[in-house]
Amino acid sequence: MRQEKRVALIGGGLVGLSTAYAISNRWPDVHIDLFEKEDRVSAHQSGRNSGVIHSGIYYKPGSLKAQLCHEGRSKLVDFCSREGVVFDTCGKLIVATTPDEIPRLQHIFDRGKENGVRCTLISAEEISEFEPHATGLKAIHVPDAGIVDFPGVARRLQAILEEKGHSIFLNSPVDSLSESSDGSFLTSLGRSHAYDLIISCGGLQSDRLVKLSGAITDFQIVPFRGVYYELTAEARHLCSNLIYPVPDPAYPFLGVHFTRMTDGRIEVGPNAVLASAREGYSLKTWNAHDVMEAVRFKGFRHLARNHWRQGLTELHRTLSKNAYLKALKTLVPSIRAQDLIPCRSGIRAQALRSDGSMVDDFVIVEQPHIVHVCNAPSPAATACLAIGDSIADRVESRLN
Template sequence: MGAGIVGLAVARQLLIDRPGEEVTVVDKESAVAVHQTGHNSGVIHAGIYYTPGSLKAELCRRGRDLLTDFCIEHKVPISAVGKLVVALNPDDQRRLAEIHRRAQANGVNEAVMMDGPGLREIEPHVAGIAALHSPATSIVDFAQVSRALAADITARGGTIRLGSEVTGFRQDSEGVVAETSTGDLRATTSIVCGGLQSARLAEMVGADSDPRIVPFRGEYYQLSEAAASKVRGLVYPVPDPRYPFLGIHLTRRIGGTVDIGPNAVLALALQGYRRRDISGRDLKSILGWPGFWAMARQNWKMGAAEITGSLSKHYFASQARRYLPDLSASDLHPWPSGVRAQAIRRNGELVDDFWITHEQRITIVRNAPSPAATSALAIAEHICAEVFRQGNNR
């Protein structure tokens, strides 16, 4: 279920592992990669940030290699532009040392520390006193990757059923029935990769309501051509451990443009890409979740700053100017937003790692945050192995 990059990768892996099996992808949209996959930063992450031993760390490295090979095989353009994680002050620099340690623990041995003059050899217009350089970090158009996955699925005998919304599930001794807007679909097993809709689909299955998805809109600007010429690759801040979101950064796209963003503001609908997008049903679900209020109490200062950036282009520009001093507000042009599906526990804890659960014959991806797009092919291997193991144990 789900024609985002994770759902498509899982369907393809099922066909690789079990050639000749009947595999159907179901999605309510009229095209693949409409939501998170089609609205992300396009970065193929190297795996420098993630806690060593976590599923994120394990699957990111494997996923990067699989994705690179897939793109080469299917002629999807990919570019190793590299990433600089930039320290602006001594506190940043100390945290950067820990990120470097994680990178080495995760096997990203090509990531190197450099001082201010060194980082300016990579990015001449970027300010900072130190940086971690990840030359293996690449960029790609994940929507194009998803279309290539969809084509591979159909070439292997699979079916992609678009414009078909899942409205419920039934399980019996013979398997699973997915009730959809275009008729029931029976299967021996179902794998739910619902992204923004994952918590709602999990509740249809009868799974625990914890965690719940809370949507955060990430707003972007695109740099003017003159400003974009001053950014060669990816320029990221050092993550602040006090806050759950990374903060705005500079991202070169596969087409040569450069984005600035995203911030993170509460969306008032699961698909709330614009400020005016409001869903009473979704808002009731968000505000009725105790975890949302616990999270809000813990992070209200960050939330206030994010809202300020949302309302003021000048503030947004001032945050980016810390890294690109020549930038002015006139260099920023509005660009479409994305929505992040943030899983939040009942106690307010933000779920940081991939989270996959099983409800009899239904497997549910409850949380697939960044680097899910990078890791999609490895996530698919992991899920399929678990599904086959579950099936053998029934």
């Protein structure tokens, strides 16, 4: 009798859930166990992000980010339409507010065209047709960007997997990982489990899972905490949809933006400051193990030495509402301090090499019976279904 193959997923974020979903669609006979250490899915990055469906305009042509964001965007929109998850392809503006940003805006526009993204360059006058309160010199309109309820996507993926008979184990941290010549093993809550294949999608913990399995890599996850404000109900008219600044190529993930959420609120943010705990969402949270691990890492010390000035600016923006407001005013000059209410924070998992450089693209590390998704920063939520399919492609020979 043929034995059913068994696959384990570690991590109930959008990447882990989407990978489980792709495997369940392609191999209906494979049984999947998904281990999540928290009491719910999407407890970390997947449930604490900006809720934006990215178009793929920013990313280096040919990169995994460019390819999987483009494919993932349409897969996500189809999934949400089919499964009744709230989304809106409302479009977005990327606004240049100073002359030196115009060549960078043009560069993004050219990249967008190369990546097959629908986009149009618009004039200062046209900006106000889309966003009456935003001002700038020139902008890109991206009609296929949008907003989505990412925790809703995660919950729907969880329900589909459970309906198909797969197991989602919550409150179940994985604390050891190993492989032999014909399979892989993990332990959780003191019990050992054997699988044909284990796929780890641990987000902020992904490098630790790689180390647990004995694989050697040159990078470590560095957590960047970003705080959001929300606009008071009276100030919501200041943003219709999505208003973004032109990113600085040296710090592409910096730059606070205005985001209409799917529940109608308008959030602004996030900024990005090195976090004193990988999963500590309050400024006061401090995890000695996380801090010591970062400080001992050569790459972190390089980063701190080379980018301390930018780091202090971002920290100032976290501690001072006025500094935060100044950044917002460049896009929407009429916004006032009293329009902003502090709301929440999120922590980005960013892989850093030992030379201090940031790993830009998605990274997947493969062992014979263990696959690790190691660097899945933005736009991995948008791209999650395409990432899941691409991992299913990679493990095809191991599951057939």
